[in-house]
Amino acid sequence: MPDHFRFSYRGSKGQARASDRWSAADDASTASLGSALLAIAVFASIFFLPIILPTGMAKAWVHWKSDSGEPLKWDRREIEMEARFGGNEGATCLPRAQGVELYEFGPCWEDVVRSAADQFYRTDAGLRINITSLPAKPRCIIGDGTNTITVGDTYCGYAFDDRSIAIAFNRWNFESGVMRESDVVFNTAVTWNSYSGPGRRLSDDTVLFDMHRVAIHEFGHTWGLDHPDEAGQEVAAIMNSTISNIDRLQPDDIEGIMAIYGSEGRPVGAADPPRAMLQAIAPITAEDQSTIRIRCEDERSDCPVFLDCTDQGSGRAFSGTLPDEVPAAGVSVLSSADLMRITGGTPWDKRLTCKLRSPRSISGQVWTRSGNGVLINNTAIAEPSYSEERYIVRLYSIPAPGGVDESNIRVHCPVAIHSDCDDIAIRCWEDDGTLHEGSLETVERGSVEHFQSQRLVELIDHRWQGMGLSCHLVSSFYITAQILTRTGGNALVNNSEVSMH
Ligand SMILES: [Zn+2]
Numbered sequence: 001m002p003d004h005f006r007f008s009y010r011g012s013k014g015q016a017r018a019s020d021r022w023s024a025a026d027d028a029s030t031a032s033l034g035s036a037l038l039a040i041a042v043f044a045s046i047f048f049l050p051i052i053l054p055t056g057m058a059k060a061w062v063h064w065k066s067d068s069g070e071p072l073k074w075d076r077r078e079i080e081m082e083a084r085f086g087g088n089e090g091a092t093c094l095p096r097a098q099g100v101e102l103y104e105f106g107p108c109w110e111d112v113v114r115s116a117a118d119q120f121y122r123t124d125a126g127l128r129i130n131i132t133s134l135p136a137k138p139r140c141i142i143g144d145g146t147n148t149i150t151v152g153d154t155y156c157g158y159a160f161d162d163r164s165i166a167i168a169f170n171r172w173n174f175e176s177g178v179m180r181e182s183d184v185v186f187n188t189a190v191t192w193n194s195y196s197g198p199g200r201r202l203s204d205d206t207v208l209f210d211m212h213r214v215a216i217h218e219f220g221h222t223w224g225l226d227h228p229d230e231a232g233q234e235v236a237a238i239m240n241s242t243i244s245n246i247d248r249l250q251p252d253d254i255e256g257i258m259a260i261y262g263s264e265g266r267p268v269g270a271a272d273p274p275r276a277m278l279q280a281i282a283p284i285t286a287e288d289q290s291t292i293r294i295r296c297e298d299e300r301s302d303c304p305v306f307l308d309c310t311d312q313g314s315g316r317a318f319s320g321t322l323p324d325e326v327p328a329a330g331v332s333v334l335s336s337a338d339l340m341r342i343t344g345g346t347p348w349d350k351r352l353t354c355k356l357r358s359p360r361s362i363s364g365q366v367w368t369r370s371g372n373g374v375l376i377n378n379t380a381i382a383e384p385s386y387s388e389e390r391y392i393v394r395l396y397s398i399p400a401p402g403g404v405d406e407s408n409i410r411v412h413c414p415v416a417i418h419s420d421c422d423d424i425a426i427r428c429w430e431d432d433g434t435l436h437e438g439s440l441e442t443v444e445r446g447s448v449e450h451f452q453s454q455r456l457v458e459l460i461d462h463r464w465q466g467m468g469l470s471c472h473l474v475s476s477f478y479i480t481a482q483i484l485t486r487t488g489g490n491a492l493v494n495n496s497e498v499s500m501h
Helices: 036-044 109-121 211-223 251-261 336-342 453-460
Strands: 020-024 078-084 128-133 148-152 166-173 179-187 191-193 207-210 274-281 289-296 306-311 317-321 331-335 352-357 362-369 375-377 391-395 406-412 424-430 435-440 448-452 469-475 480-486 492-494
Touching: 078 109, 078 179, 109 128, 109 211, 166 211, 179 211, 207 211, 211 251, 274 289, 274 362, 289 336, 306 336, 317 336, 331 336, 352 362, 375 492, 391 480, 406 453, 424 453, 435 453, 448 453, 453 469
Parallel strands: 078 128, 078 148, 148 179, 191 207
Antiparallel strands: 020 166, 166 179, 274 352, 289 331, 289 362, 306 317, 306 352, 362 375, 391 469, 406 448, 406 480, 424 435, 424 469, 480 492
C-alpha cells in the first residue's frame, strides 16, 4: 500500500457562522482552501498536548480542543448521518448497481460505512452513527446542518489535492466545543473497494483503496480525534495521517475515544458482556412458534438488554435494544415478530442465535411450540446460579395449572446430606417482578418430593398465567430440582436442567 496517500486534507469552509467554527480534518497546508487566515487561527489551537507516558509507550492519541480548552465533542453518543453514494431515488445497493463486487463488508457502500461506524459503537464509549441511505444531493452538503457521507472528485467546489483520498469536515460551537456537524467525502479520483488486511492492487497495478478503514479514520475525526503522527508521535493508530495496513481501531485510538467520551451513561449495547445465549429462534415464516423469555436477575434494578443476533443460515447480523428495560426480577416476553421489529424489521432465513448483552445479570430461554403442538425448551438457562451461604435452585417458566401443559416439580434431597432437607423457602416472581413467597415442608434425606403446579399455587398462595412464573428454591441444604412438563402433544419435556451448586 503506498503510504504517501493521505486520508484526508485540511481545509476550511472559510466561514465562521455565529459561534460555530469549521475545520476540515488535517495537515498543515491550509493555503489552498478557503480562508487561510481563519484556518490558521483554528488549526493553531488544534494541535496540542500529545500525551506520552514516561515508560516510552507512546499514548499518542490527539483530540481537538475548543478555545476554552474542552475537547471538541458531541454532546451525545448517537448521531445521524446520511449516506449519499450516488444514484437516483430507485438506486439501491451501490456498488452492486455499478457492477462492482466488494470483497468484504458489502454488498453496498452503505454496508461498508455502517460496519466502519460500528467499530466505535463496539468500544466502551458506545458511540453510534445511525446511517440512512439516500440518493445523491445536487447541492453542497457541507454546512447544511446535516451530517453527510458522500463521494465526489471535488467537495463543494474545492478540489482534492492529489494525495488526498477522503476528507472529514467538522463544525463546532466556538466556545463550548460542542460538535454541530460532520461531513465525510470520499475522493472518486481513486479506485475503491472494501477489505481487511494488506493493501491490494488490480492486475493493472491500480491501487485499490479500502473504504472501510478510511471510513473508520474519517469517523474518528467525526467523533473528535486528530492525527497523532502529525503531533510528533509514532504509534500504531488508524488515526495516523497516512493510510497503511492498519485496518481497524487500535488500542491508542480507543483510548483517545474513551478519554473524550468515557463510558458513563452510555446506552446498553454491543460493548456490554453477553449474559445469556438464545439458540434456534424460529423465523416468523416458520410453522414453529418461538417465545423468548428474558429475565432480569437483579431484584432491585431494571435490566436494559441489547440483542446481538446472527442468522444461522446467512450469517447476517441482527441487533437492537429492547425498547423497555426488563423489570427487576421480572421477565420480558418476545415473539419472533417482536424480535424482528427490534432488530430492524428484516426477517431472518433459518434460525437466529442471540447473545443477550447487559450490564446486569440476566437469563434467557427460548420456548418453541412445534407444528404438532409439542412445546420444547430450546435453551437451557445460561446465567450460572450462585449462592450467598444458601443454595439457590432456579426454576424458570413454570406452566400454570389448568393449561394444556401440565408440570410436575421434583425436589431432591440427596443422600449425601446427613439430615433431612427442611426449611426450603420458595420465592416466586411473576413476569412483572411481583414477588410471592411460601415454603416447602421437609424433604427427607435421599428422597424426591414431587408435586404438581397446582400445589405450588397453594404454597405461594397465588395463581399465575401461562408460563409467567419463575421461582427460587432457597435452602441451607444442597438440594436439586427439576420441572417436567407434559405438553399438549402428550410429549414430556424437561423444563429445567438439574441445578447444581
Ligand atoms: Zn485524517
